[in-house]
Amino acid sequence: xxxxxxxxxxxxxxxxxxxxxxxxxxxxxxxxxxxxxxxxxxxxxxxxxxxxxxxxxxxxxxxxxxxxxxxxxxxxxxxxxxxxxxxxxxxxxxxxxxxxxxxxxxxxxxxxxxxxxxxxxxxxxxxxxxxxxxxxxxxxxxxxxxxxxxxxxxxxxxxxxxxxxxxxxxxxxxxxxxxxxxxxxxxxxxxxxxxxxxxxxxxxxxxxxxxxxxxxxxxxxxxxxxxxxxxxxxxxxxxxxxxxxxxxxxxxxxxxxxxxxxxxxxxxxxxxxxxxxxxxxxxxxxxxxxxxxxxxxxxxxxxxxxxxxxxxxxxxxxxxxxxxxxx
Amino acid sequence: xxxxxxxxxxxxxxxxxxxxxxxxxxxxxxxxxxxxxxxxxxxxxxxxxxxxxxxxxxxxxxxxxxxxxxxxxxxxxxxxxxxxxxxxxxxxxxxxxxxxxxxxxxxxxxxxxxxxxxxxxxxxxxxxxxxxxxxxxxxxxxxxxxxxxxxxxxxxxxxxxxxxxxxxxxxxxxxxxxxxxxxxxxxxxxxxxxxxxxxxxxxxxxxxxxxxxxxxxxxxxxxxxxxxxxxxxxxxxxxxxxxxxxxxxxxxxxxxxxxxxxxxxxxxxxxxxxxxxxxxxxxxxxxxxxxxxxxxxxxxxxxxxxxxxxxxxxxxxxxxxxxxxxxxxxxxxxxxxxxxxxxxxxxxxxxxxxxxxxxxxxxxxxxxxxxxxxxxxxxxxxxxxxxxxxxxxxxxxxxxxxxxxxxxxxxxxxxxxxxxxxxxxxxxxxxxxxxxxxxxxxxxxxxxxxx
Numbered sequence: 001x002x003x004x005x006x007x008x009x010x011x012x013x014x015x016x017x018x019x020x021x022x023x024x025x026x027x028x029x030x031x032x033x034x035x036x037x038x039x040x041x042x043x044x045x046x047x048x049x050x051x052x053x054x055x056x057x058x059x060x061x062x063x064x065x066x067x068x069x070x071x072x073x074x075x076x077x078x079x080x081x082x083x084x085x086x087x088x089x090x091x092x093x094x095x096x097x098x099x100x101x102x103x104x105x106x107x108x109x110x111x112x113x114x115x116x117x118x119x120x121x122x123x124x125x126x127x128x129x130x131x132x133x134x135x136x137x138x139x140x141x142x143x144x145x146x147x148x149x150x151x152x153x154x155x156x157x158x159x160x161x162x163x164x165x166x167x168x169x170x171x172x173x174x175x176x177x178x179x180x181x182x183x184x185x186x187x188x189x190x191x192x193x194x195x196x197x198x199x200x201x202x203x204x205x206x207x208x209x210x211x212x213x214x215x216x217x218x219x220x221x222x223x224x225x226x227x228x229x230x231x232x233x234x235x236x237x238x239x240x241x242x243x244x245x246x247x248x249x250x251x252x253x254x255x256x257x258x259x260x261x262x263x264x265x266x267x268x269x270x271x272x273x274x275x276x277x278x279x280x281x282x283x284x285x286x287x288x289x290x291x292x293x294x295x296x297x298x299x300x301x302x303x304x305x306x307x308x309x310x311x312x313x314x315x316x317x318x319x320x321x322x323x324x325x326x327x
Numbered sequence: 328x329x330x331x332x333x334x335x336x337x338x339x340x341x342x343x344x345x346x347x348x349x350x351x352x353x354x355x356x357x358x359x360x361x362x363x364x365x366x367x368x369x370x371x372x373x374x375x376x377x378x379x380x381x382x383x384x385x386x387x388x389x390x391x392x393x394x395x396x397x398x399x400x401x402x403x404x405x406x407x408x409x410x411x412x413x414x415x416x417x418x419x420x421x422x423x424x425x426x427x428x429x430x431x432x433x434x435x436x437x438x439x440x441x442x443x444x445x446x447x448x449x450x451x452x453x454x455x456x457x458x459x460x461x462x463x464x465x466x467x468x469x470x471x472x473x474x475x476x477x478x479x480x481x482x483x484x485x486x487x488x489x490x491x492x493x494x495x496x497x498x499x500x501x502x503x504x505x506x507x508x509x510x511x512x513x514x515x516x517x518x519x520x521x522x523x524x525x526x527x528x529x530x531x532x533x534x535x536x537x538x539x540x541x542x543x544x545x546x547x548x549x550x551x552x553x554x555x556x557x558x559x560x561x562x563x564x565x566x567x568x569x570x571x572x573x574x575x576x577x578x579x580x581x582x583x584x585x586x587x588x589x590x591x592x593x594x595x596x597x598x599x600x601x602x603x604x605x606x607x608x609x610x611x612x613x614x615x616x617x618x619x620x621x622x623x624x625x626x627x628x629x630x631x632x633x634x635x636x637x638x639x640x641x642x643x644x645x646x647x648x649x650x651x652x653x654x655x656x657x658x659x660x661x662x663x664x665x666x667x668x669x670x671x672x673x674x675x676x677x678x679x680x681x682x683x684x685x686x687x688x689x690x691x692x693x694x695x696x697x698x699x700x701x702x703x704x705x706x707x708x709x710x711x712x713x714x715x716x717x718x719x720x721x722x723x724x725x726x727x728x729x730x731x732x733x734x735x736x737x738x739x740x741x742x743x744x745x746x747x748x749x750x751x752x753x754x755x756x757x758x759x760x761x762x763x764x765x766x767x768x769x770x771x772x773x774x775x776x777x778x
Contacts, residue, residue, distance in 0.1 A: 227635070231635040258473050285472050286476040287476075289471040289472075289498045325493060327493075
């Protein structure tokens with residue numbers, strides 16, 4: 001299969017959906033003439049022009065509010081946040097408006113909008129630029145949230161999100177933009193990844209590592225070391241979407257291996273992994289042969305120093321350490 | 328508050344120990360660090376130091392008696408503290424480990440609280456089987472939810488199982504082993520400590536403890552002597568039964584011309600007396616050749632690990648040393664980094680201390696291949712049983728003067744038979760042969776060992 005960079009897989013998804021549906025527009029800071037802060041939208045303005053690819057002022061509350069209003073009237077905006085960390089200046093729009101309009105209007109209006117951008121630590125950009133709010137937004141009914149780990153999933157989820165009639169928030173990762181992976185050729189048909197469907201990235205028998213986003217990649221690295229050095233065969237389950245959540249896939253892998261380590265770059269308190277741990281003990285208690293363990297970001301604002309920050313985030317060393325406590 | 332003196336766990340394989348001797352008597356004052364008793368484990372006799380201070384108020388296990396790890400051996404009182412009324416239970420007799428919360432009637436179900444009249448020593452009395460750490464009265468049994476569910480469905484009594492998980496937790500593998508009629512799987516004493524922590528689950532699953540040989544016991548007649556098993560003999564019995572019944576052994580033999588080696592040894596020893604004063608034995612050269620051969624053929628320096636094979640970075644040579652009542656296998660660790668002189672001196676030191684039972688438990692760790700030499704007893708050749716979890720053991724026979732054919736003529740030769748027993752799960756015939764030929768090549772061309 002041909003290989004694409006993660007950023008180019010997203011661009012291809014946007015390009016295909018722009019061609020498929022003339023109601024799709026891309027908006028955000030520097031997405032058009034500058035080709036995107038991370039070059040995800042490179043070339044789209046040249047190809048589709050200022051009506052479809054729209055530069056906005058540096059005013060998240062303003063342009064996200066505008067996008068939500070436009071979506072209520074039938075436009076399908078894809079909004080780029082330069083960092084998901086800037087969500088807080090548009091919190092009323094993102095939560096009170098986007099999540100609640102369909103319910104509050106009794107189903108008269110819906111909000112078919114996609115919010116996308118990087119949400120990750122690990123790049124030494126400091127605490128105010130390193131938030132991972134996937135668990136936060138997943139906590140509001142009415143919002144859908146996903147965090148793709150591979151180029152193929154990034155493309156497939158983006159296309160599905162654009163076609164979805166509810167707000168979908170896609171958490172990308174600046175450290176993944178430059179990673180390469182196989183992506184199905186458009187000539188072989190539309191590549192769509194459904195929301196709410198997890199994916200086993202590595203089959204295993206001894207311990208399940210459940211992760212999303214870049215933590216999937218780190219879990220795969222840890223799994224190889226555990227296999228080679230300790231003879232422990234880990235299964236790696238990539239959640240792909242946080243909400244809707246593929247509960248069955250989580251329970252299936254727990255029932256298969258009986259041991260779980262949750263790997264989650266967001267913070268441990270009320271994070272995604274906290275919810276999954278609850279789910280497992282509610283529905284698979286009798287299948288646990290060991291306590292559910294977690295490897296999350298250490299519970300502190302993101303550390304600036306790159307050397308210390310790598311230890312703050314889930315890395316193979318920390319994952320292996322937790323897995324070995326179960327053996 | 329009275330403090331219990333407990334039987335310490337002095338080695339990986341230790342489940343019980345024999346209290347050889349008390350160095351203190353009831354009424355003696357004890358300081359932290361005092362040597363209060365000597366304890367014999369399966370491997371050595373060790374001094375037991377006090378971790379607390381006070382006055383020894385009670386001795387519950389007498390010299391010569393056995394006790395399980397964690398069992399109370401005696402009781403210490405703080406200064407000025409009154410001894411409890413005679414016959415009452417010593418401190419925390421209910422559980423070897425402290426208990427986070429008292430359990431009421433539920434916890435006591437099916438067991439009786441120790442009665443006042445029950446002498447404490449009974450609770451730690453030696454039993455005929457190796458002692459398991461089983462939950463005492465009222466103690467919470469640590470078992471995973473899955474283990475409890477399987478135990479329920481299979482009708483296995485979870486209280487009778489020894490847990491192999493972290494902190495002694497009973498896990499799925501333990502219940503399944505118990506349901507199959509085996510004893511709870513015990514961790515193989517490991518020459519390969521590196522493996523132990525991570526690979527335990529695999530070891531447990533892949534090599535369930537053998538069903539205790541359905542006793543075909545001898546008829547004991549009047550005048551026959553029944554000798555109770557020492558802890559060493561029990562360990563030998565357990566481990567070698569496991570080895571012979573779970574490891575698919577195969578055996579290779581080859582004869583070596585030792586004339587060049589004997590000449591070289593003579594030269595070196597004549598020289599060495601003028602320099603280091605160390606005399607080299609034939610076995611020192613055999614060990615060196617095994618170390619070099621294990622580096623040349625690393626496939627045998629390995630262990631079977633459930634669903635993988637672990638090839639060790641370092642060579643650790645376990646040497647079988649006969650001692651009174653059995654044998655032990657101390658290890659020359661990281662042997663590839665050591666000179667002939669270091670190896671020779673270390674073997675002498677290990678052998679002397681092995682016979683005096685003065686080896687420390689960690690001196691048995693790190694072995695990856697074993698050498699057993701019965702040459703001194705005139706044995707021509709033999710097949711040794713693999714020392715688990717290793718994959719190979721070299722059996723060394725005596726050097727014998729015998730007729731050999733050389734250039735079509737029958738001449739007198741000095742020959743030594745060496746054998747290799749291999750774990751076929753790890754080593755195939757051709758690999759074993761390559762290793763054995765490498766050893767033979769070095770023995771027959773001993774100068775190669777020295778470069």
